[in-house]
Amino acid sequence: MKLLVTGGAGYIGAHVVRLAEQAGHEVVVVDNFSTGLSQRVQCEVVNLQLASPDAQSELSALMQKHRFDAVIHLAARKQVGESVEIPEQYFLDNLGGLGNLLIAMRENDLHKLVFSSSAATYGIPDVDTVSEDYPGKPINPYGQTKLIGEWMVANAAVWGLRGVNLRYFNVAGCEFPDLADTAELNLIPIAIAQLKRGDNPIVFGDDYPTPDGSCIRDYVHVGDLARAHLMAVDYLDAHTREYATFNVGSGSGASVLEVLDALKSASRIDFVPEIKARRAGDPPRLVADTTRIEKVFGLKAEHDLEQIVSSAWDAANN
Ligand SMILES: NC(=O)c1ccc[n+]([C@@H]2O[C@H](COP(=O)([O-])OP(=O)(O)OC[C@H]3O[C@@H](n4cnc5c(N)ncnc54)[C@H](O)[C@@H]3O)[C@@H](O)[C@H]2O)c1
Known part of the structure; x- marks a missing residue:
């Protein structure tokens, strides 16, 4: 085609x-x-x-x-x-x-x-x-x-x-290291950039109605x-x-703190996240129901959170 x-x-x-x-x-x-x-x-x-x-x-x-x-x-x-x-x-x-x-x-x-x-x-x-x-x-x-x-x-x-x-x-993540997300706009690239500068990644809000208090995303x-x-x-x-x-989406949620835990494993850097106040307009939880795409396209996410975060970390340190 x-x-x-x-x-x-x-x-x-x-x-x-x-x-x-x-x-x-x-x-x-x-x-x-x-x-x-x-x-x-x-x-x-x-x-x-x-x-x-x-x-x-x-x-x-x-x-x-x-x-x-x-x-x-x-x-x-x-x-x-x-x-x-x-x-x-x-x-x-x-x-x-x-x-x-x-x-x-x-x-x-x-x-x-x-x-x-x-x-x-x-x-x-x-x-x-x-x-x-x-x-x-x-x-x-x-x-x-x-x-x-x-x-x-x-x-x-x-x-x-x-x-x-x-x-x-x-x-998030990266399939080919030369195509990595280089913009610091989303959680994972921002946290990686903060870590590479020697700063602790920031969490906006740990008082949401979620199990660990941080926002959940897919x-x-x-x-x-x-x-x-x-x-x-x-x-x-x-x-x-x-x-x-x-x-x-992947059909499952991960909290900001869980993402940062995955980044600790990928980077082997044992940082302590810095907690700041909530940002306006962040929903506590936003997770996809992926039933439709799984049924009609046969698409099931092949990569889990660890693979997403480690591929982003590896590409940023390539
Ligand atoms: N990254 C995410 O998590 C995410 C989530 C939901 C939806 N999206 C959507 O996915 C699409 C791609 O996002 P991305 O993350 O690759 O962003 P990106 O900024 O890396 O890519 C956007 C591309 O479009 C080009 N572009 C922007 N405006 C243009 C215009 N008016 N004319 C011609 N080219 C233009 C940019 O130069 C860039 O190459 C966007 O439509 C975005 O809204 C992204």
Whole structure:
């Protein structure tokens, strides 16, 4: 197959590209390198800001040149805190980019799309594991752009789009050391960077209603997630497609303190975490119900927390 991957120079996108190439697919990447790294991709790369005025015509020209079979759309701004500070920019970039992409796909009879969504669409759920049918309500502009993005994908069915939304939970770890997550935005890369600087990793809040008092999240290995994208592309060919939206997580929760314990083992550094006050807007618990993706795609997370943390640690010390 020939695949267009937007955001393919990013942490997750580069894993998707690498696995797609290993599976024999031809890949073209579109990325503006706002956070992506050129050294992560060796295939044809088009440097394009998807939300720019020229994007529709440039995408259309690219689609005429290549006749892609499907698009995997990962390119987006993804920082929750920043989205609260500059919400307009998030709506413009994340939804403008998706709008330009959909128009170009419509013009070029390109009918298959996998969209990077997020567990941020759920907001603060009051259930142990959250299923795709849970009526979530995002609590920040970032999560709102992902939920509206899903609606844009659903509405494009009017011209025949087949879309799949993958709601990622906490993506971490590394399948290929040269594709590591180098941004210090999520718990594991932040804690590794703190440790490497000689600081103690920080825990925000140890008084949540959880067994050890720290927040519980669902950590999914980036390799398991990347595989889900290739399965989603195949699913778009299925004769009957009952579902458009799939959680991608491990299906089990780990607390911040458990993650840091795994980091102590991986690093062999016996640090004492520094406890700070809670941050606003952190749900105590956010764990995926993965029944649907296991049943329909046959996907079961292959990597546990120890493998996620040790692969991230090894890549950072490579
Ligand atoms: N990392 C996570 O835990 C997580 C969780 C849920 C959802 N997601 C989603 O997964 C996707 C990829 O995330 P990531 O962690 O790899 O982030 P990343 O920042 O490493 O990758 C995003 C890529 O998209 C590119 N990009 C951003 N805006 C663009 C634009 N307007 N035009 C062209 N290129 C643009 C960036 O340069 C980068 O290469 C995003 O859509 C993000 O919202 C990530």
